[in-house]
Amino acid sequence: MTMRTFHYAGVAEINVTLGLPRIIELVDARKNPSTPMMTIYLKEEYSNDREKSSDVAWAIESTHLHHIGDITTNVSEMKIIVNIEPKALEMRKMTPGEVAMALEVAIGLPVELVDHTLTTAPEEVSYRGLLQLAKKIRNVKLKGIDEIKRVVIRRESDEYILYTEGSALSKILPIPGVDPTRTRTNNIIEMADVLGIETARQSIIDEIMATLREQGLDVDIRHIMLVADIMTCDGEVKQIGRHGISGEKASVLARAAFEVTVNHLLDSGVRGEIDELDGVTENVIVGQPVKLGTGNVKLVARK
Amino acid sequence: MIHSVPKRIGQIKFGFISPKEFRKMSVTRVITADTYDDDGFPIDMGLMDTRLGVIDPGLRCKTCGQRAGECPGHFGHIELVAPVIHIGFAKLIRKLLRAICRSCGQLLLTPNEKTKYLEEIRAKVEIGHSIDDVVNTVFKESRKAKKCPYCGEEQIDIKFEKPTTYLEDKHKLMPADIRDLFEKIPDDDVEVMGMDPASARPEWMLLTVLPVPPVTMRPSITLESGQRSEDDITHKLVDIIRINQRFQENREAGAPQLIIEDLWELLQYHVTTFIDNAVSGVPPARHRSGRPLKTLSQRLKGKEGRFRGSLSGKRVNFSARTVISPDPNLSISEVGVPEATAKELTITMNVTQHNINDAKEYVARGPERHPGANYVIRGDGRRVKVTDKNSLELVEAIETGWKVERHLKDGDIVLFNRQPSLHRMSIMAHEVKVLPNKTFRLNPAVCPPYNADFDGDEMNLHVPQTEEARAEAKILMHVEHNILSPRFGGPIIGGIHDHISGLYLLTNRDKKIYKPEALELLKKSSIKELMEPAGYENGKPYWNGKQIFSMILPDGLHLTFQAEMCEHCEECTKGECERDAYVVIEDGILKHGSIDEKAIGAFKSKILDKIYKEYGEENARMFVDDATRLGIRAIMRMGFSFGIDDEDVTAEADVQIGEVLSEAEERVTKLIMAYSAGELEQLPGRSLDETLEMKIMQELGRARDSAGDIAGRNLGLSNSAVIMAQSGARGSMLNLTQMAGCVGQQAVRGERIQRGYVGRTLPHYETGDLGADARGFVKSSYKTGLSATEYFFHAIGGREGLVDTAVRTSQSGYLQRRMVNALQDLEVQYDGTVRDTRGMIVQFIYGEDGLDPMKGDFGTRESIRRIINLHSNDTVNHASHRAKLLALSRPNQSENQVHR
Amino acid sequence: MVPYHEILDEEELKFVLEHYNIGKEHLPKIKVKDPVIKEIKAQVGDVIKITRKSATADEAIIYRLVIG
Numbered sequence A: 001m002t003m004r005t006f007h008y009a010g011v012a013e014i015n016v017t018l019g020l021p022r023i024i025e026l027v028d029a030r031k032n033p034s035t036p037m038m039t040i041y042l043k044e045e046y047s048n049d050r051e052k053s054s055d056v057a058w059a060i061e062s063t064h065l066h067h068i069g070d071i072t073t074n075v076s077e078m079k080i081i082v083n084i085e086p087k088a089l090e091m092r093k094m095t096p097g098e099v100a101m102a103l104e105v106a107i108g109l110p111v112e113l114v115d116h117t118l119t120t121a122p123e124e125v126s127y128r129g130l131l132q133l134a135k136k137i138r139n140v141k142l143k144g145i146d147e148i149k150r151v152v153i154r155r156e157s158d159e160y161i162l163y164t165e166g167s168a169l170s171k172i173l174p175i176p177g178v179d180p181t182r183t184r185t186n187n188i189i190e191m192a193d194v195l196g197i198e199t200a201r202q203s204i205i206d207e208i209m210a211t212l213r214e215q216g217l218d219v220d221i222r223h224i225m226l227v228a229d230i231m232t233c234d235g236e237v238k239q240i241g242r243h244g245i246s247g248e249k250a251s252v253l254a255r256a257a258f259e260v261t262v263n264h265l266l267d268s269g270v271r272g273e274i275d276e277l278d279g280v281t282e283n284v285i286v287g288q289p290v291k292l293g294t295g296n297v298k299l300v301a302r303k
Numbered sequence B: 001m002i003h004s005v006p007k008r009i010g011q012i013k014f015g016f017i018s019p020k021e022f023r024k025m026s027v028t029r030v031i032t033a034d035t036y037d038d039d040g041f042p043i044d045m046g047l048m049d050t051r052l053g054v055i056d057p058g059l060r061c062k063t064c065g066q067r068a069g070e071c072p073g074h075f076g077h078i079e080l081v082a083p084v085i086h087i088g089f090a091k092l093i094r095k096l097l098r099a100i101c102r103s104c105g106q107l108l109l110t111p112n113e114k115t116k117y118l119e120e121i122r123a124k125v126e127i128g129h130s131i132d133d134v135v136n137t138v139f140k141e142s143r144k145a146k147k148c149p150y151c152g153e154e155q156i157d158i159k160f161e162k163p164t165t166y167l168e169d170k171h172k173l174m175p176a177d178i179r180d181l182f183e184k185i186p187d188d189d190v191e192v193m194g195m196d197p198a199s200a201r202p203e204w205m206l207l208t209v210l211p212v213p214p215v216t217m218r219p220s221i222t223l224e225s226g227q228r229s230e231d232d233i234t235h236k237l238v239d240i241i242r243i244n245q246r247f248q249e250n251r252e253a254g255a256p257q258l259i260i261e262d263l264w265e266l267l268q269y270h271v272t273t274f275i276d277n278a279v280s281g282v283p284p285a286r287h288r289s290g291r292p293l294k295t296l297s298q299r300l301k302g303k304e305g306r307f308r309g310s311l312s313g314k315r316v317n318f319s320a321r322t323v324i325s326p327d328p329n330l331s332i333s334e335v336g337v338p339e340a341t342a343k344e345l346t347i348t349m350n351v352t353q354h355n356i357n358d359a360k361e362y363v364a365r366g367p368e369r370h371p372g373a374n375y376v377i378r379g380d381g382r383r384v385k386v387t388d389k390n391s392l393e394l395v396e397a398i399e400t401g402w403k404v405e406r407h408l409k410d411g412d413i414v415l416f417n418r419q420p421s422l423h424r425m426s427i428m429a430h431e432v433k434v435l436p437n438k439t440f441r442l443n444p445a446v447c448p449p450y451n452a453d454f455d456g457d458e459m460n461l462h463v464p465q466t467e468e469a470r471a472e473a474k475i476l477m478h479v480e481h482n483i484l485s486p487r488f489g490g491p492i493i494g495g496i497h498d499h500i501s502g503l504y505l506l507t508n509r510d511k512k513i514y515k516p517e518a519l520e521l522l523k524k525s526s527i528k529e530l531m532e533p534a535g536y537e538n539g540k541p542y543w544n545g546k547q548i549f550s551m552i553l554p555d556g557l558h559l560t561f562q563a564e565m566c567e568h569c570e571e572c573t574k575g576e577c578e579r580d581a582y583v584v585i586e587d588g589i590l591k592h593g594s595i596d597e598k599a600i601g602a603f604k605s606k607i608l609d610k611i612y613k614e615y616g617e618e619n620a621r622m623f624v625d626d627a628t629r630l631g632i633r634a635i636m637r638m639g640f641s642f643g644i645d646d647e648d649v650t651a652e653a654d655v656q657i658g659e660v661l662s663e664a665e666e667r668v669t670k671l672i673m674a675y676s677a678g679e680l681e682q683l684p685g686r687s688l689d690e691t692l693e694m695k696i697m698q699e700l701g702r703a704r705d706s707a708g709d710i711a712g713r714n715l716g717l718s719n720s721a722v723i724m725a726q727s728g729a730r731g732s733m734l735n736l737t738q739m740a741g742c743v744g745q746q747a748v749r750g751e752r753i754q755r756g757y758v759g760r761t762l763p764h765y766e767t768g769d770l771g772a773d774a775r776g777f778v779k780s781s782y783k784t785g786l787s788a789t790e791y792f793f794h795a796i797g798g799r800e801g802l803v804d805t806a807v808r809t810s811q812s813g814y815l816q817r818r819m820v821n822a823l824q825d826l827e828v829q830y831d832g833t834v835r836d837t838r839g840m841i842v843q844f845i846y847g848e849d850g851l852d853p854m855k856g857d858f859g860t861r862e863s864i865r866r867i868i869n870l871h872s873n874d875t876v877n878h879a880s881h882r883a884k885l886l887a888l889s890r891p892n893q894s895e896n897q898v899h900r
Numbered sequence C: 001m002v003p004y005h006e007i008l009d010e011e012e013l014k015f016v017l018e019h020y021n022i023g024k025e026h027l028p029k030i031k032v033k034d035p036v037i038k039e040i041k042a043q044v045g046d047v048i049k050i051t052r053k054s055a056t057a058d059e060a061i062i063y064r065l066v067i068g
């Protein structure tokens, strides 16, 4: 399998892990994929309306103070001055007053608002205090959902779809306008937590197939379904490997032959486990025919 | 001879061995650390005691009376003076100490809690889930207890110091005390802690008796100097016995407690390293040379360890390995085997009335002349080697019931394999063809499934020895059976390289082919009669290339598709296509179009796919055989070569390419100027720097492509390289572009080359130069040659490629191993369900429709529909098709039964 | 995107287990804390019938045992 990492085929603006690293990430069932991303579909009355869909987008994108204006420190007067850009504010449907309020609540200090300029000063009059406060102000959250770093709106086959950098499915679904039946994230664990194991299974299939297709590899979906089914058949998403399926196999010998040989043998002793020698590896290890094909048929010769 | 029913190991139970059992299975107690006496004879009750088995030829085992090689070896034991901790269980002992009462040994949970957890454990076991979670809560909960609910004893927290020290309020717990305490744990409590009291009593984790492995698993070797060199395990055992003795002497002499404790520690160290010589916190025991000893754990672990190295993968008999080379005259289902190999590998014939004459012939020829025999096995089971001297004698003696180990001969079924065996087509069954010389020969058309080439690749050959094995090989693993890949249901075997070029040359040009030439082209195929000629010239009949190719197509084949070389014009002119890229086959006759990769190539062949699915696998094999032979004949007839001057372009083209490149450079300069002037418009979601880089990359990429186009056009469609690239035989237009046009941008991690000196890539450039050539754009072509700086950038890009492949192969190798391990035990049952070894259902119907991916038309249910269409009016074979349809639709039907 | 889940009644369950000749414990599992299970208020030990949209068979029906 030769797989390259490349930009996302659909949305050039959002970087998404692809190729072999992405496949490994998926079968590892990582809690946090390296590039979490959501595809948010909107309800009908929103999805055809550019205005409404961009309202949703601005509502969920996390907006910090530094997004909407310049922050400067005035050392001589020990003041911090925020110059709000009216255009940025207008896009986000906020007023300077709201910003001032949010800032006041966040830092717990009085904020002075004149036109589009906010001014505040640290409690303790020191150079360090000033810098610290400036830093804090920069990252004051004004609006949106923390995890969502960026939202891109795209029109695809007659509707507007939001793509987000970062993922927080449980916070997105209740938002008015969002179509919870189609909205998804590329984080399978999150899918399992929010929408259940069946949905996680389906998204494993979708994600792997999409990754393979993007690489131009034609693989029958049934193979991927089998992988997804074995990952989810115990009711939770289990990784393919030592901490998942391979580590929980029925056979001691099969586990020992895979990884961490000695520990599996010791543990099996503690538990008093019995290896029924049903699988392939076990029978190869003890040197007898595997129970498949001809080996599956029991035929006893009469003496 | 009566065939006994083969014995089969039904199950293996794991558990601890109790000291009692250790003594029972031991054949002798080992008390002395010495191995051999002065005469080189094993000392009684020493580590090499002959009761433990024998390794020296000539000696007999005192336990079983067998010789070296026959005796499996027998365990002995060492009585340890004081108990020591088994290092593998150090952590479990800690958990147990914290979970139980320090006085009465009971688990520090209320009876109710115990029943609750026990039930939980049993529920988990029933559904086959891991009980680890429950057991861990048991340990966590019981540790919280401050006072024993049974005897009221105040509990003291246990501190654990790696590797084997347990402290109770700074007072060290001796293994003997721990052992005494563990003996008090009731069986029921042991079960709550996830242990099986019948096979794993906690006190057995502290060793009082140490088993001495048989000599056969630690053989000593005699060096050239006559000196004996002992196995690492023997060395370790010597250490243990010595310390054990000293310990005993000191204890009996009433030595002070401090010395006793020191010796105890030392004994613990030696037993620890005997079990595992890589425990963190314990200095590994070393050989005199300083090499760490390989003790028990080290023997089991890792890729070369017992499990992965000797048990999961074993060396086998009846196998051969040698270099491979191509032979287009073989069928794809054959393999050429050197005569020397064929004389070494044998197949056992059971002599019956029907084959006794054959058997006699083989034996008569002896081991030296080819289809001969190496051994006969007489009726009483004795093996007799066939020699030139005794062969005639044996021929006379042969009777039914004997066995003859005859040489491999033409037509035998063998398994052929090339590593890495990544998919099932990496091992396929071939028919033997015994040939002179020393390499395995195979048809180049089967290279793709094996991923083989002939630059020194070696392959393995295995000879199945039983009738069942041969049947399985033939029915399941035969090459014919593997023409289609289960990955996507398309052909994976097919023409490559010259096969494609040859057939392309044959079918693309309308050339008159007269009878002698036509016969020569078709000489190697199974065609018996030539078709109606295309015309006559001077009274002599002639054919065209398309007709010649048509002759190897089966009758009744209908197919239309766009060839590989099709340029996907806006409006396809179909039969009128200028480049003859629209293939039309009617009733087995090629009417239009050229044969190229899309038609007969591996992975892509439309014709092969169709023939396989409609005419069966044998016809498919025959088509590949014929097509590849015809291809080779054709290319030999027409001649085909590629040399350095084939990548020369005309002077005008050179000028044109130069213009294109300098225009592109100009545009890049403009972009940079716009960037530094701050006029560049930022792309959404990208920074200004990124935007510039993307735009420059785009510009230069476009420039390279148009340079390639110019070069390609200039070389023309008759250029060998163009023919190969267009027909899909080898190489691509990109290769050509780089050879004749312009090599293009060299990239590291998908970006232009940035690093090197401060602010520049090489000292040849000014700091901050963002221009094309300063950042690794190679203007030259491979033909003209690269300038010094270009060459350097090219090396940077090339190196990244090499590193990437190295990293990726190891990554995907591990992924493959994990995938295989996770899925290998799943099996489709007769009821259509997919289950694991426990019988747990993973899928109710394989793939939710029960279809084999290999049999579907590139994964659709098209094949079923096609069969229905094909045969709905067919009355002759109606019954058989009904059966076929039924078989195909059964999975869905059974589902309907369930839900009505 | 979430397929239809429903609790299987006794009779149908018996039929399914008989058809496949298995016990409940051999079915695939689903956690009782799975959001969909919480929604349909199934208990540990119930068997859930799930009707999936299938890429290969249009519709596929599977069963899962609710576990703790």
Ligand SMILES: [Mg+2]
Pocket: B452, B453, B454, B455, B456, B457
């Ligand atoms: Mg090679």
Ligand SMILES: [Zn+2]
Pocket: B051, B052, B053, B054, B061, B062, B063, B064, B065, B066, B071, B072, B073, B074
């Ligand atoms: Zn013996």
Ligand SMILES: [Zn+2]
Pocket: B101, B102, B103, B104, B105, B106, B148, B149, B150, B151, B152, B153
């Ligand atoms: Zn107690």
Ligand SMILES: [Zn+2]
Pocket: B566, B567, B568, B569, B572, B573, B574, B577, B581, B582
């Ligand atoms: Zn065309």
